[in-house]
Amino acid sequence: MHASFDPELALTQIRREFGEHGGVAPSIERSSTFTVMEPGMVPEIFTGQRAPDRDGCYLYSRHFNPTVDVLDRYLAAMENTEFAVGTASGMSAIACVILQICRAGDHIVSSRTVYGGTHALLQHLLPRHGIATTFVNPGDTAALEAAITPKTRILFAETLSNPTLAVIDIRAWAAIANAHGLTFIVDNTFTPLIISPARHGAHIVVHSMTKYINGASDLVAGSICCSREFGHALYDLQSGCVMLLGPTLDPRAAFDIIQRLPHLPVRMREHGRRAMAIATRLKALGLPVIYTGLPDHPDHDLFMSMANPGYGFGGMLALDCGTAERANTLIGVLQNEVNFGLIAVSLGYFDTLMSVSSSSTSSEIPDDEQKEMNLSPGLLRISVGITGSIESRLEQITTGVKRVFA
Ligand SMILES: *Cc1c(COP(=O)(O)O)cnc(C)c1O
Numbered sequence: 370m371h372a373s374f375d376p377e378l379a380l381t382q383i384r385r386e387f388g389e390h391g392g393v394a395p396s397i398e399r400s401s402t403f404t405v406m407e408p409g410m411v412p413e414i415f416t417g418q419r420a421p422d423r424d425g426c427y428l429y430s431r432h433f434n435p436t437v438d439v440l441d442r443y444l445a446a447m448e449n450t451e452f453a454v455g456t457a458s459g460m461s462a463i464a465c466v467i468l469q470i471c472r473a474g475d476h477i478v479s480s481r482t483v484y485g486g487t488h489a490l491l492q493h494l495l496p497r498h499g500i501a502t503t504f505v506n507p508g509d510t511a512a513l514e515a516a517i518t519p520k521t522r523i524l525f526a527e528t529l530s531n532p533t534l535a536v537i538d539i540r541a542w543a544a545i546a547n548a549h550g551l552t553f554i555v556d557n558t559f560t561p562l563i564i565s566p567a568r569h570g571a572h573i574v575v576h577s578m579t580k581y582i583n584g585a586s587d588l589v590a591g592s593i594c595c596s597r598e599f600g601h602a603l604y605d606l607q608s609g610c611v612m613l614l615g616p617t618l619d620p621r622a623a624f625d626i627i628q629r630l631p632h633l634p635v636r637m638r639e640h641g642r643r644a645m646a647i648a649t650r651l652k653a654l655g656l657p658v659i660y661t662g663l664p665d666h667p668d669h670d671l672f673m674s675m676a677n678p679g680y681g682f683g684g685m686l687a688l689d690c691g692t693a694e695r696a697n698t699l700i701g702v703l704q705n706e707v708n709f710g711l712i713a714v715s716l717g718y719f720d721t722l723m724s725v726s727s728s729s730t731s732s733e734i735p736d737d738e739q740k741e742m743n744l745s746p747g748l749l750r751i752s753v754g755i756t757g758s759i760e761s762r763l764e765q766i767t768t769g770v771k772r773v774f775a
Contacts, residue, residue, distance in 0.1 A: 641681025
């Protein structure tokens with residue numbers, strides 16, 4: 370049913386954007402406002418008779434900016450969606466999608482294993498505005514069906530969940546969403562290029578471009594990959610959440626991401642190759658490592674059934690150190706004694722980043738919920754980098770874990 374899709378090919382097949390003087394890099398359009406050649410055109414732009422993205426008549430950069438528009442076209446090609454909307458952060462992408470769809474009284478069913486910020490948005494902030502969420506375990510489609518009420522509008526999940534690395538069955542969730550007329554939103558931040566959720570039935574794909582897509586940990590950005598109709602709804606002058614709440618992506622940040630997208634495929638393959646080598650080593654040492662590339666990961670086959678061939682399994686792995694104390698001792702050794710990586714939240718950087726999730730990026734999630742989602746207090750999340758030789762990295766982590774697990 371799903372013909373194979375190569376997002377790298379899709380990225381190279383869309384129209385290249387040259388700079389103003391024929392430069393190989395696109396120009397950055399920094400203007401906040403644009404001259405309109407004929408006075409009569411202004412109302413036509415306001416009433417939508419002339420669309421900035423279709424007719425090249427730009428109005429104001431919170432509405433459409435030509436540089437952001439270039440990035441949006443690349444993201445849409447990569448995720449195989451009609452349209453994409455760049456935003457100032459991953460969180461604003463998620464919040465705008467939800468607020469565009471839901472009103473007070475509506476209900477969301479979300480996977481329990483989501484990013485801590487998303488969990489807090491759903492659990493604490495949105496209920497203040499009358500939007501409630503029921504959380505379910507990502508593998509439990511019976512619980513998912515049972516949680517749906519007549520008020521439900523959205524199903525929400527992450528392709529590869531943060532930080533427990535559970536894989537969602539996108540086709541199964543999409544089938545349930547379609548049967549109930551719901552919008553299925555997938556956060557694909559951990560697996561750009563590797564999995565294309567829209568190919569398997571996701572209606573909207575969101576990204577924190579802060580992570581792998583930018584890859585340099587030097588800016589914050591997000592993207593909403595969706596239908597043209599939904600994208601235009603987000604930009605609507607009367608009711609669009611991106612237009613009216615205003616999480617505008619800066620064209621300079623958009624330019625930086627545009628220049629890094631062409632090597633995203635190279636980076637993702639290399640992150641995956643190194644994560645696989647490290648996971649295999651930790652496994653050989655008898656340690657409880659979680660990596661979807663390992664054949665004994667419970668979701669290995671499911672991951673394989675959705676993955677685009679040739680991109681590997683991504684750069685995220687986890688090691689259950691049992692207790693937070695031991696996890697913290699280990700990251701101290703790995704950073705300060707053997708130079709394996711850096712103690713920092715976030716992911717997708719070229720250097721390795723390590724964090725103990727339960728007390729950092731998932732600390733918004735209450736303890737009983739953490740237990741429910743199988744999040745061990747000693748879970749060490751590692752975003753495997755692409756610097757240094759694989760041999761030296763394997764040696765460093767082996768020395769580190771032997772020192773701490775001895
Ligand atoms: C970081 C992250 C977000 C939030 O993105 P920001 O760019 O930090 O706003 C959302 N989802 C996932 C899976 C993330 O890792």
